[in-house]
Amino acid sequence: MNTPSDELLVAYLDGEIDREQRTLLDSAITDDPLLSLRVQWLSRSNLPFKNAYDELALQAPLDRLQARLDAAPSPARPGFSRRWFMGAAAAGLLAVGVTADRLFLAWQSGQSHSWRGLVGDYMALYVPQTLDHLPTDEASQRAQLRTVDARLGLNLSTATLKLPGAELKRSQMLEYDGVPIAQMTFLDARHGALALCVTRSNKGSQPLAHERRHDMNVVYWSEREHAWMLIGHNPPAQLEELAQLIRERLNA
Template sequence: MSSTIRMPSDEELTAFLDGELSPEETARIESLANADDEVAARIEFLAAGSMPFREAFAPLLDEAPKAKLEAILAAIAAAQQKRGPAFASRRGFLGALAASLAIGVIADRAYLGIGRNLGRDEGSEWRSVVAEYIALYTLDTLAGPVPPADVQAAQLARVDSKLGLNLSPEAVALPGVDFKRAQLLEYDDQPLAQIAYLDPESGPMALCIVRSEKGAKEPDIEGRKGMNVIYWSTATHAFMLIGHAPVDRMREIADAVRPKLTA
């Protein structure tokens, strides 16, 4: 992804797939997909979904009124035609996507009301809450000197007491970014660690951690509240790095800190 392009959030992309965006927003997403491979790939992933919805609901589809299903498919085809040839021209991506969705995923969603949860990972809610919070940060929020190592260690020890991680100032140090504070918040009655930083190039940044039993997941990327988010999980915890830095820089920082958090 070009560092000048912000990855749309999964909510935006699923709304795009569901035809729930305004014409202006729809055109914006189409333009991003035409311009960037990662945006196009994310749309394709969300369109396919990560669970076998079609198989799970096949008995209901078999019983569905044929006329109603045909009307749904006709509406989908008409909507795709209105979007014009430019979006469909991207290596045939939208042409193939429209065809596959018309016979499968979108029909299932339209008729069964699965809607915007399709393709969304189960942990997206806490990342959304964190993004709302971090979006309020300014340079003044994190102004002041970098705390000394012993203060950092004391703050991280309080985090450790709730999350069971072996955190240290060295483990959470981010390359080229100043540590500002570590604090405990709460999400859904569970402790949430927030380690705040100030990047001299892009402003506020945060590494946030919650307990999770949903299994290990390799890093993925999304956009929230005008910021880029890199998120991943281990067998016991979920992590997210959020900030205004370009995607490539966020990836580099995440790649540097991940081994220290999972060792």
Template sequence: MMNVDDTLLMAYVDGELAPEQRAEVEAAIAHSDDLAGRVAALQASVLPYRAAYERRPVPPVPESLTRRIDELVSVTTAQKRRPARASGRFPMQWAAAAFVAGAICSGVLTGYLGGMNPLKPGVDPWVRSVADYQVLYGRDTVANIREDKVSTEQVLSDIHQRDGMPVNVPDLRQAGLKFKRVQRLNYHDRPLIQMVYLPERGDPVALCVIEDAKGDAPVSTQQVGEMKTVTWRANRLAYVLLARDTSLDLQKLGQGIASGKVAELYGQSAEEAPRASRAAPCNDAAQSCRGTTT
């Protein structure tokens, strides 16, 4: 049997293998439960990011950045004492745009993400990163994704067993939110779990979890860029529930999840040791989180 590593499996999931090699990988998967589980986990992390970027409007270039680039170009030109050639000069608007695009990709301009507004001090760095990431999600990004019970359970099993994180997926249907997918992301080599929900109207809502050794903290609400965020910490796990402006009362919804008054949709089996904050069935709490539409 061929040696199948994660790089090869990712190429298989992304559809980048030649037909012959793809057939070999499929044969190996058919004879290995471990490979099948790894493929399911990788497939659960695939989202149509290209469509999300294509539908996302390009943010305007800050005037201060344009002026700064003008100054740098002027100084360089004066030092070299060379006349500018119109045919070879890169237009300033495109130069500034290219600078912003490159900085965003490298994570330098974190403060400009989320509506090009500087983020407030006091926000945990991981929450900032999640907000910057979530702002790329539009309704079309996840609308066509179907809930996959097998993949979801496999991803949660990996999170429980490999990462030791007792993460459960809360059932938010009574609040008008349909579960779409759970993903295991990475933040500075730490597992970051993202659960995505879709309301009847509007953009997605996400619940993210990361390990945090800090003490427990109560539910707190804060605006981070374009995102409304609700954060709390319990049992060495930190949570953030976030979305753009919606008809949902995110604070009440977060309080319901944090207090364990919202039922689980997916979670650890009854035989495993429950956590103090583990969700318990109570649909009324989820129902009370539904906001008032105007």
């Protein structure tokens, strides 16, 4: 089947699709580790949607919105679901003349510090068994890197990504809200899953910086037209050494 949308996966998790669709998705999730990770991520989502829209309620035309709310389902009535809530929230935003996706993503960006938060959520699902079965032959790795290069305007090689104590396992393109993110995943012999991720950026070059996400250490920086991050369970000092090594090779 075609790659399912997040909306379809949410409906799957909420039990709102028919038996035939569920059977197809069950099979696809079993066969596709990346799709399985997406489902796990969506199933554990606990974004505080209500808080995101509380501030907007203060700006809303209350008379018109109250009339709509009186006719809408409530949590106590049938028909209430996560998809209904998202739709109702978007409708409310349109009523006050605001584009829902831009406002919500701006709020979400403030909560998660943009793309690094999304990568951190995703990497929190990884265990060594996610990666240890993947093929690591040179031809496959070069083909995967060509896909990344073509999408993001890079010129990566397996030599550039060779890290001490860690084996390159997979390079792939991800996408969130139309923004492409490349992920090069390694299996570190001592610390497990390690990922180098990159997306386009207009911030110019910025020095290495540190943060923590989901009990993982992160080193991030920007280089001309791209933003980079290295995330894993490695100690901060070791992670910085690896990030500096990658940066030097990229600039060689």
